[in-house]
Amino acid sequence: MYYKENTCDEAAGVTDGQCANLLAAVGDALYAIGGKWTLRVIIALAHGHNRFNELQRTIPGISARVLSSELKGLELNGFVRRLVRAEATPVVVEYSLTEYSNTLAGVVRSLSEWGATHQQKVRE
Amino acid sequence: MYYKENTCDEAAGVTDGQCANLLAAVGDALYAIGGKWTLRVIIALAHGHNRFNELQRTIPGISARVLSSELKGLELNGFVRRLVRAEATPVVVEYSLTEYSNTLAGVVRSLSEWGATHQQKVRE
DNA sequence: ATTAGTGGTAAACAAGAGGTTAGTAGTAAC
DNA sequence: GTTACTACTAACCTCTTGTTTACCACTAAT
Numbered sequence: 001m002y003y004k005e006n007t008c009d010e011a012a013g014v015t016d017g018q019c020a021n022l023l024a025a026v027g028d029a030l031y032a033i034g035g036k037w038t039l040r041v042i043i044a045l046a047h048g049h050n051r052f053n054e055l056q057r058t059i060p061g062i063s064a065r066v067l068s069s070e071l072k073g074l075e076l077n078g079f080v081r082r083l084v085r086a087e088a089t090p091v092v093v094e095y096s097l098t099e100y101s102n103t104l105a106g107v108v109r110s111l112s113e114w115g116a117t118h119q120q121k122v123r124e
Numbered sequence: 125m126y127y128k129e130n131t132c133d134e135a136a137g138v139t140d141g142q143c144a145n146l147l148a149a150v151g152d153a154l155y156a157i158g159g160k161w162t163l164r165v166i167i168a169l170a171h172g173h174n175r176f177n178e179l180q181r182t183i184p185g186i187s188a189r190v191l192s193s194e195l196k197g198l199e200l201n202g203f204v205r206r207l208v209r210a211e212a213t214p215v216v217v218e219y220s221l222t223e224y225s226n227t228l229a230g231v232v233r234s235l236s237e238w239g240a241t242h243q244q245k246v247r248e
Numbered sequence: 249a250t251t252a253g254t255g256g257t258a259a260a261c262a263a264g265a266g267g268t269t270a271g272t273a274g275t276a277a278c
Numbered sequence: 279g280t281t282a283c284t285a286c287t288a289a290c291c292t293c294t295t296g297t298t299t300a301c302c303a304c305t306a307a308t
Contacts, residue, residue: 016182019171022236023183026163028246029239034158036266039150047143052285058140059147063267068286090275090284100245107238110230112146115153117227122152160295176255190296192256214254214305 032077033104037062041070042079042101043108050094071095079104156201157228161186165194166203166225167232174218195219203228 033039037059044058056067074080079101085092157163161183168182180191198204203225209216 015171019168019173019182021240022167022171022232023164025236025239025243026167026232027239028243029235030158030160030163032239032242034154034160036154036158039154040147043146043150044143047139047146049143053283058143064286065268065288066266069266088284090273093285103238103241106234108146108150110234111153112149114227114231115149115151115156116145118156119149119152121224177253187297188256189258189298193295212254214303217255 029107033107035070037066037070038074039104039108039111041067041074042097042104045080045095045097046101050096052093052095055095153231157231159194161190161194162198163228163232163235165191165198166221166228169204169219169221170225174220176217176219179219 033042040059040062041055044055047058049055049058052064052067052071055071056062056064059067062070071080071082075082078098081096081098083094083096085094157166164183164186165179168179171182173179173182176188176191176195179195180186180188183191186194195204195206199206202222205220205222207218207220209218
């Protein structure tokens with residue numbers, strides 16, 4: 001359980017450490033993947049969309065400028081690999097996920113599960 | 125066509141639907157709790173910090189203005205309950221999580237687990 | 249009398265994320 | 279010859295988010 005029921009004094013000291021740890025960890029996670037588009041790009045790549053314009057078509061509402069900067073950031077952080085296929089005409093660029101990005105599977109799963117049920121609740 | 129039409133014909137149609145669903149669900153989730161402070165406020169509340177200034181002390185870096193607007197938004201969306209204790213002097217305001225906010229447990233857990241390991245990887 | 253604490257709000261501003269428009273160079277299809 | 283596709287990038291603008299500072303009215307302690 002991520003929450004602690006009681007507020008009694010003996011617990012305060014103990015859970016405050018846990019709380020600070022949680023705050024820091026969640027802060028780090030959101031800093032890396034909390035942007036509006038970051039996870040969506042990763043999801044689209046995970047489904048085999050690995051070209052620039054293909055990604056832009058798959059992700060509704062993203063602009064070329066934002067997609068470009070997202071891909072750069074993801075490459076910099078080791079989530080995405082960029083491969084230029086110079087043998088093709090015109091030159092084709094392929095993006096793909098690294099193994100490290102697989103560590104995000106759990107996050108994507110719980111986030112999408114919660115998001116789906118939450119969306120149903122919002123339409124009440 | 126001078127480039128391949130599909131990476132995997134049979135998969136394309138099937139997974140594109142899944143992909144769109146995932147994108148929408150994750151989008152909804154991030155819209156609700158993807159802000160810089162939203163989850164941190166919830167975590168602090170979950171650890172028994174239920175007064176305004178207490179929350180501000182617990183969450184490093186948050187300003188009163190932002191905390192105030194976060195709490196308003198969370199109350200509006202049904203994550204937080206606001207209780208004014210008029211019998212006390214000075215008047216005391218208590219914030220607490222609703223039952224609905226417990227549905228976020230899985231999200232917080234996976235996000236904090238990933239955030240913790242990611243932070244270790246970043247320090248390489 | 250001064251300081252600190254209660255729970256905030258108002259105003260002014262800064263920063264950054266994201267959106268819009270336009271344009272690059274080359275090729276291929278109509 | 280015109281359109282459309284490849285993968286972007288530059289410039290500009292807007293809008294949200296967040297910061298800072300000051301302030302409210304009241305109380306309790308020093």
